[in-house]
Amino acid sequence: MDIQVNPADPNSIPKFVDLLKKPRVAKPKQHSKDPKCPYYEFEMKEGKHSFHKYFPETKIWGYNGMVPGPTIEAIKDKTIYVKYTNNLPFKHFLPIDYTLHGCVDSSEVRSVVHLHGANVDWESDGHPEAWYTQKYAFTGPNFRREVHEYTNHQPGTTLWYHDHTMGLTRLNVYAGLAGFYLLRDSLEERLDLPSGNYEMPLMIQDKSFNEDGSLFYPDAPPFPVSVHPSITPGFVGDTIVVNGKVWPFMKVEPRKYRFRILNASNRRGYVLSLSNDEPMFQIGTDGGLLTQTTEIDFVELLPAERTDVIIDFSDYKGETITILNTDTEFPGDHTSVIMQFRVCLPLRGHDCSQIPEDLYPEMDLHECHAHIIRDLTLSATTDAYGRPMLLLDESMYHDPATEKPAFDSIEVWNLINLTFVPHPIHVHLVQFKILERRPFDVDLYQNKGILEFTGPPEEPRDYERGWKDTVKADIGMVTKIIMHWKEHKGNYIWHCHFLEHEDHDMMRPIRIINDAHPVQLPHAGDM
C-alpha cells in the first residue's frame, strides 16, 4: 500500500486504522509486611510506543514503560499499596521552563504520582512537592513515603493516576505518565451492568507529532516572551489519541457496552456525542454511580473529568458509529472525531446486561448545613517576566494557605471566574456536588469588589449531577460547589486542571485542620 503519512500533518494521517487497545490490568505482588494486602510496584521509565500503524515507534515515558499505564483494579474498602519507582532518564525530552515554581535550581527529572479523585491520607496523595528523583536521591519538601497506601474508602468509580510534579505536570503527563484506577464496589454487582469484555475504559488525549513521529510539545508561546523555553497558556494537539492510539476503532457486538471515559488532555475540552444521534445512558460521574440512570445526548468533559456511560449497539448491526467532538473552543476538522465503533462482531450469546433505572443510594449535601462559605476568585495577571498568568484567590502557590477547612466541616465554595476562559477546578481529597452556576457582573466585581448577580441560578447540567472532583468554572459565572471534609487532615491542594495553568501557579494549598467548626458567616453573594 502506498500511503504517504506525515505524522506532523493530520491531513495525511489515515483515521480508524488502529484497533483500540484495552490497557492491561496490573498484577499485584504480595506485600512483605502485610501479605493480605495487594502490593504493586510500577516503574516509571522511558519506552517505545506506536501511536499509529503508519508512524515509527517513538519515545514515551510510561508507568512500566506503557501508554496508558497498567490499569489498577481495586475493591472498595480493601487497602492496596503501590510503589512507583522513578527510573526515568536524568534529562527531560520535553522543554522545561526553569522559571516556574518548583523548577528553579531543582533536579531535572522529578516525579510524583497523584491518585486523582481518591480519598487518601495526604502523605499518599501525591502532593506536587512530594516529588522524588531516581533512587529517591533528591526529594521535595513534602515527600514522606515511598509506598502509597490506598484504603479505597469511597464508592466505586473510575479514578486515574497521573504525574503531579511541581512545575512539570504538563510535560510528564504529556510524555505518557497516566493510567486508570478502577475502584469496584459490591453494590454494583447486583446491577448487571455490562462487564468483562463489554466494559472499556477510554482515555482521550490530544497530541501533536513531529515529522519523525516523535511527540511535539511547544517550547514557547505564540507571542514574544523573554524566557526560553517558556510555558504556553495551554497546549492543544492536532490529533486525537484514545488509549494510546491515534483515532482508533473498536469492533463491537450488537449489544450494550459500558465505557468509562476520561479526558486526560492537557488543555483541550470535549463535547462528546454519537454520530447515529442515539443517546448515551449515563450511570456515573467522577465520584461514582448516579442515583438514577440519565439519558444524555452529549457530555462535556474538561481535563480530568470522567463519565461512565452505557451505549447500546443492539439496533446497529453492520453499521459504523463515530464518537464526535462538537466542542467549539478549539475547533478543528480532525479533532471533531474521536474514535469509531464497528458493529461487526456476531452476538456471542444473549445480552443479559441491564440499563437499570435506580443505581446507587442517594447521598446529598445541603447548603443549609454549611459551616463556611468561601468566595474564591479565578483571575488573570502577569508574572515577573510579563507573561500572562492565572491565579486562584489572587495568590501564588507559595503564598500562605488560606483554604483551611476544619475537620468534619461542610463548606460551600463560590468559584468566581473573572477570566475569559473556563477552568476545570479540581479539589483534592473530596468529592463534591455542584449546586448551581449563576451569571454575575464581572466588571463590578473587579472594580468595586461587589458580587451582583445578573441572572437566575442555573442547575448543574444533566451529565454533572453526581459526585464530582473536577468542575467547569464557567466564564462570567459563579460556580457553587459543596463538600464535606470528613476523612483526613493534612496538606492537600486545589487547582485548575488545565495542566499549563496548574504548572504556572493556578494552584493553591489546602490545609485541613483540627479546629472546631468555625461560626457560619453570611457573605455578599447571599444577599
Ligand SMILES: [Cu+2]
Ligand atoms: Cu485554568
